[in-house]
Amino acid sequence: MEPCPTPFNLADTVLAAGRATPDKIALAVLGPARAERWSFARLEAAVRGLAGGLLARGLRPGDRVLLRIGNTPAFPVAFLGCVTAGLIPVPTAEGLTVPELDRITPLVAPAAILAAPGVTLPSAPPCPVMTDLDALMDHAPADYAMGDPDRLAYLVFTSGSSGAPKPVAHAHRAVWARRMMWDGWYGLRPADRVLHAGAFNWTFTLGTGLLDPWAIGATALIPAPGTAPEALGLLLRRHDATLFAAAPGVFRKLLHGDTPLALPKLRHALAAGEKLPESLRARWQDATGTAIHEALGMSECSTFVSGSPGRPAPAGTLGYPQPGRRVAILAEDGTPVAQGETGILAIHRGDPGLMLGYLTDGAPALPLTGDWFLTGDLVSADPDGALRYHGRRDDLLTTGGFRVSPLEIEAALQSAPGLADCAACAVAVKAHTEVIALAFTGPADPAALAALAEARLARYKQPRLYIPLPALPRSPNGKLDRRALARLLKDRT
Structure with a gap:
């Protein structure tokens, strides 16, 4: 220019x-x-x-x-x-x-x-x-x-x-x-x-x-x-x-x-x-x-x-x-x-x-x-x-020694019946142990989500927890707040 x-x-x-x-x-x-x-x-x-x-x-x-x-x-x-x-x-x-x-x-x-x-x-x-x-x-x-x-x-x-x-x-x-x-x-x-x-x-x-x-x-x-x-x-x-x-x-x-x-x-x-x-x-x-x-x-x-x-x-x-x-x-x-x-x-x-x-x-x-x-x-x-976008460097999830983009997980599950919105996040289940969780909205069946993840994602990329929420935390402009989501899921597990 x-x-x-x-x-x-x-x-x-x-x-x-x-x-x-x-x-x-x-x-x-x-x-x-x-x-x-x-x-x-x-x-x-x-x-x-x-x-x-x-x-x-x-x-x-x-x-x-x-x-x-x-x-x-x-x-x-x-x-x-x-x-x-x-x-x-x-x-x-x-x-x-x-x-x-x-x-x-x-x-x-x-x-x-x-x-x-x-x-x-x-x-x-x-x-x-x-x-x-x-x-x-x-x-x-x-x-x-x-x-x-x-x-x-x-x-x-x-x-x-x-x-x-x-x-x-x-x-x-x-x-x-x-x-x-x-x-x-x-x-x-x-x-x-x-x-x-x-x-x-x-x-x-x-x-x-x-x-x-x-x-x-x-x-x-x-x-x-x-x-x-x-x-x-x-x-x-x-x-x-x-x-x-x-x-x-x-x-x-x-x-x-x-x-x-x-x-x-x-x-x-x-x-x-x-x-x-x-x-x-x-x-x-x-x-x-x-x-x-x-x-x-x-x-x-x-x-x-x-x-x-x-x-x-x-x-x-x-x-x-x-x-x-x-x-x-x-x-x-x-x-x-x-x-x-x-x-x-x-x-x-x-x-x-x-x-x-x-x-x-x-x-x-x-x-x-x-x-x-x-x-x-x-x-x-x-x-x-x-x-091709693979997420933010600071948003990557670590599981089993692998680094996983939450966007890849979300993209694999977005088409699930009854799912309105979803976001993947790391959640601590005990000291020094984190697993991948999927927070979601809508009347989706967690068992059906897990089956879809098994069909579309390698084992280490599959969420271990499926947590329904009334809404995902977003900014006033509609942008997903991943830090707020992590805090919310921590309180629920």
Whole structure:
């Protein structure tokens, strides 16, 4: 792809396309009775007004601003307004508790907190808390703070699924790098109407659901807070969505039952956040007549491997590195693995979408093995370059001296009669002894599951315990929380 232009500002680039169609709807928050609509002109005016308001309150470029705002238009306005002014927004999940906020707030040392009424705050905010967001938006507009595309633009927190959440520092150029997804994953067009089912603070939603549609001049559709996944089909149809993006867990809930989904305007769907089961992909195709194109990504680099309308992923694979990405499959020591062997997916330090680093002692630090950032995702490459996913390095289960991917076990059992959802996990049954357990939902028969495992899996891969649950623990965005599942199963055995 073309090098990122300079001088550069992320917010300016995101909103530039909309200036050609100022009256076009940029954002619609879809409620049960009505939609709240924002034109591109209104969106940019609010963004630049908030930027001016924050600078008038004494904030200075480089200051960090903690965002405590839910799924309302104020969230993207606050995010882009901070970036416009040269401030560093730090989006956080609306549902964080006071203890969680007390742990992460010192890591970013904010100069201000932008908060919606009623949203949880740290127990002792270390800086001013501003809740008059409408007044800030009405301020005289600020100009875009232009500069080096490699300078810090925003911070996001990792999910914490592999430990404590870490602040990830991204440069302004990150939004330019996202253009590799427009053809490499989405097939995105200016006329699209993109409905994303995730929360704004999630990087998948922030990028795929808001920034990318706006950067090409398309419309972003967001369900109002509290919308049940089962209601998404009606919203997709009623509002003529052409693309639908969600985590696999949302697709699963939307497909509850066998009723076909009539979505005449939908071209295809997009999935990320965790591995999409092939059985779920097939059910969506049967119910809607459209494909799901899956992507692999992470907070540190957004998505960078995917199938797309122009190059669908071969069955059983993730797809291909997006054109322009710099990736490799390496061993722990940073040396390339042989073709077809499983190794760690790595991103070159020169990939324009890679983070500046994890914020450590106030400055970003990028952990590298040679010139490569090791993602922790285990993959192998087919002869045509398509990548097969084998799970996270830290999710592998050890049994009988063998290392087993929970994804392999789950894929073998996904088609069992009566099984709605499942996840494999290691469970301690006595001191120094762990076995593989399968947690599942739905009226599946444990004996039938065991028989299916015996037919499809080697002995050492077969679960020894089958534990029914009312639901698997998932994040608000539908992503499986394997650490929470391990704790839950430990309490039940």
